[in-house]
Amino acid sequence: MKKFMRTAVIVLMIISLLGVSSCSMIKDKLFPGQEETYTLPEEETGPVTIPEKGCSIEFPKRRPYEYEMDLTLDTEANTVGGHVVIKFYNDSSDTWKELCLRDYPSLFDKADVYAKQSKSGGGITEIINVKDSRTGDLKVRRDDGDASVVWLNLDEELNPGKFMTLSYDFKTMIPNNADRFGFSNDIYNVTNFYPILAEYVDGEWSHAGYFTVGECFYSEISDYKVRLTVPDGYNVASTGETKDISRNDGNQKYTFEAPYVRDFVFCASKVFANESREVAGVKVNVFYNNDNPPGKDMTEVIDVAFASAETSFKAFGEAFGKYPYSELDIIITPIAAGGMEYPNLIIITDYVCSKHMSQFYPYDLLEIITCHEIAHQWFMGIVGSNSGIEPWLDESMASYSELVFYEYIGGDRERYQTEGFSRKDASIVSKWKDNDKLDQAFSEFKSDSDYTMRIYADGKAVLYQMEEILGREKFHGIIRGYVRRNAFKNANTKDFLKALYDCAGKDNDELNKLVEKVFRTKI
């Protein structure tokens, strides 16, 4: 995941030192019948150029997939489930004989090796009534090696460009666990909770293994329409916008719409208070536990959260292109990691809500985690990537974005944060051995700490040192070019290097040395 591990490590160190325990933009698109063939819009293939500072990021012409979900959160049984309809088309040039869904909650089963993550365990997700609109019932087959991988053999192949509708009912256990998927202190973090269509890339369904210090989530841009029933008194934050709340028979039914996102998540609690402010043109909603507030002075905590969001939207909007969505929810909740990112929603751990939980400045851990997770709206949300296979594309970029945030603030704040990452402090070219590479899969790192150090700290330094070589304006512009070219698609290291070389040229010796040192990908 991103978990924001570097900060998490620092926070955990501090904790041990202190002895503290730890849009309405969806149109009513009619999905065409299966006889029609969808042709993908032509891709831009020429050289990447630098867009103007603060450019807008347009929603794509390509038709998004569609998820329609009727869900119920049962807080007695601690389950979430319901009916899901996915409308999609084959966006590859291969004929699909099977589909792959990812069902991450099944890894929290008591009997599973991942059960150690959970205090009270989850369970294998029940997936029933699986139907292909063209042929009827489909059988569910779980992968022998990974319970989160669900295969569906199609009775009728799906040819390139052809449409189909898949529907199913599911119910999954929510573990009692203070983490990205789980409930704790009356707050439910319901993320990566429904079986989601995997990505089909390079001739196969991608199904990289789940891991706890990072993430493997990888999915297609989709429009979501979600109806969620929760008990009366529950306040819900989610991806997208709340369109309606109705009450009936001791329950509330929320209606959400979320256009052009890769996933849908929600957090729900009867103890949530929330405050909303418009910052930098985005409606930001901060949710926190009002019965047992995470900080002594919640006015200060909330102000820091809004101020961090405002600076993030301004700094990243200028550097990477403007945030294209209308809302962002910030959820302050108990999770073991520092933070976690989802489309239009970020989770911040509640243990940084003290002015004393800081590195250089009161509340700066809250600030830095907030800006890191907001940066993921660009690097994961807008530009997707396979975070299990090339984790640097979201985590190193989000870690470097922390420096972009402090560059925007300037002065001592910038100096404190950039110290240690520059070429004069720790040149990556001198420090790294020849076989140390940034563009490795999670599984290739020697250990969790090797992954964390390389992807979060060194990856941040790699990008900062590129900025030093090329100049701040130019490097931000190159990232903007990379974002605009790859917005709402899934990018890889080659796409980044193409943007870099198209905009910076290939005759900068210092840049070439750094790129050669850290990337095994060649273009």
Ligand SMILES: [Zn+2]
């Ligand atoms: Zn991250």
